[in-house]
Amino acid sequence: MDHERFIQMALELAQRAVAHGNHPFGALLVKDEKIVLTAENTVNTDTDCTRHAELNLVSRASRELDAQTLSQCTLYTSTEPCAMCAGAIYWADIPRVVYACSERILDDIAGGNLRLPCQEVFARGQRSIEVIGPILETQAAQLHKAFWPSQGD
Amino acid sequence: MDHERFIQMALELAQRAVAHGNHPFGALLVKDEKIVLTAENTVNTDTDCTRHAELNLVSRASRELDAQTLSQCTLYTSTEPCAMCAGAIYWADIPRVVYACSERILDDIAGGNLRLPCQEVFARGQRSIEVIGPILETQAAQLHKAFWPSQGD
Numbered sequence: 138m139d140h141e142r143f144i145q146m147a148l149e150l151a152q153r154a155v156a157h158g159n160h161p162f163g164a165l166l167v168k169d170e171k172i173v174l175t176a177e178n179t180v181n182t183d184t185d186c187t188r189h190a191e192l193n194l195v196s197r198a199s200r201e202l203d204a205q206t207l208s209q210c211t212l213y214t215s216t217e218p219c220a221m222c223a224g225a226i227y228w229a230d231i232p233r234v235v236y237a238c239s240e241r242i243l244d245d246i247a248g249g250n251l252r253l254p255c256q257e258v259f260a261r262g263q264r265s266i267e268v269i270g271p272i273l274e275t276q277a278a279q280l281h282k283a284f285w286p287s288q289g290d
Numbered sequence: 291m292d293h294e295r296f297i298q299m300a301l302e303l304a305q306r307a308v309a310h311g312n313h314p315f316g317a318l319l320v321k322d323e324k325i326v327l328t329a330e331n332t333v334n335t336d337t338d339c340t341r342h343a344e345l346n347l348v349s350r351a352s353r354e355l356d357a358q359t360l361s362q363c364t365l366y367t368s369t370e371p372c373a374m375c376a377g378a379i380y381w382a383d384i385p386r387v388v389y390a391c392s393e394r395i396l397d398d399i400a401g402g403n404l405r406l407p408c409q410e411v412f413a414r415g416q417r418s419i420e421v422i423g424p425i426l427e428t429q430a431a432q433l434h435k436a437f438w439p440s441q442g443d
Contacts, residue, residue, distance in 0.1 A: 186352045186381040187345060199339045220411050221381065224374025227404055228339040251380055253414040258373050261406040 143167050143213040144237050144272045146175070151215040151280055154178045154190065161280045164190040164214040166198055166231075173210060174198055190214065191222035195229045207231055215277055216243050217270060220251050223258035227266065236270035237277035246281040296320050296366040297390050297425045299328075304368035304433055307331045307343065314433040317343040317367040319351055319384075326363060327351055343367065344375035348382045360384055368430055369396050370423060373404050376411035380419065389423035390430035399434040 143165060150163020154177035162178040176194035180186055191214055198207060211233040212226060217240040226234060234255060244250040259266040271277070296318060303316020307330035315331035329347035333339055344367055351360060364386040365379060370393040379387060387408060397403040412419040424430070 184353050185349050187349045187378045192340060196338050196340045200337050219377050219381075220373045220414070221377025222374075224372055224377060224404060225340045228372075228374065249416055251377060251411065251414045252416075253411060258404065258406060261373075261404045263402055263405075 139170070140213075140235050140269065140272055143172075143211075144215075144235065144277075146172070147213045147215040148237060148273065148277055148280065150175055150177050150190065151277075155280075155284060158182055161284045162190040162215055164194045164212060166194060166202075166210045166212055168206060168210045173202065173206070187221065189219065189222050191218045192225050195222070195225040195231070198231075199229055204230060211235060215280070216240070218255045220253045220255075220258055223255040226255075227259060227262050230264070231266070232264075233267040234269070235272060236268075237273050238281065239271045239274065242271070242274060242278050243281055246278060247285045292323070293366075293388050293422065293425055296325075296364075297368075297388065297430075299325070300366045300368040301390060301426065301430055301433065303328055303330050303343065304430075308433075308437060311335055314437045315343040315368055317347045317365060319347060319355075319363045319365055321359060321363045326355065326359070340374065342372065342375050344371045345378050348375070348378040348384070351384075352382055357383060364388060368433065369393070371408045373406045373408075373411055376408040379408075380412060380415050383417070384419070385417075386420040387422070388425060389421075390426050391434065392424045392427065395424070395427060395431050396434055399431060400438045 147163045151161040159181045160178045165175040166173045178190045179188040216238040217236040304314040312334045313331045318328040319326045331343045332341040369391040370389040
């Protein structure tokens, strides 16, 4: 799998989210090296704190794809999923997550997060979810530093 | 606070969710002893695994209520929130959760859950969320035993 190519796409989606007035997070679902669905954070434009990129993605995937397809997908995201989004990924039976920026680095820059790595959430589940990351983390962290300029270095 | 009265209402919402073709979960938001919003699980009818009662409730609350109001609400739920819903509650800045059935008892009956108590999720956050429960757990567990009859005793 060409993880960097799809992580680059997740970072582009995060930039688009900012251009649309939202927070810098993007995610996509990939099957057999092809993009199946993409999503951006829409917290501001929907006035809804649950509208993280991964939650939006899982919600659409759940409605539009069958279980067999979901079981063969990889979720790429610009930042490691929070507990809410990790839970959603678990319920959707998506078997693999690849992320760019770790939740620890996001928290260093933006503050206020749940300091709970997604692997710890998945470890409590009753099926295995593979987690790969960070990938292109310096580039991903730049997006957050530009967005939350009062925080970080 | 009259917790049992509102937990009873959450259990009624869980029963209504079943009557509507969904899983037995209900939740409500209470401020100053008055019900502000209610929600049911809509996973089956929306064909969306993220549509847990608490996620539905937080999503609506986030869109319809201001931060000041949310900061004075208590979320009552028929079953302890999963990691996804606990994350949503954290992002909504809701300060208190009261539940009926614990996630441990749900898992004993239904299986397949993330074995992650909501207090463990909240403990990783950077503000305090009070958790009260279980309350009327035997009654709440009956709903699950009736719904997932192949599991549990």
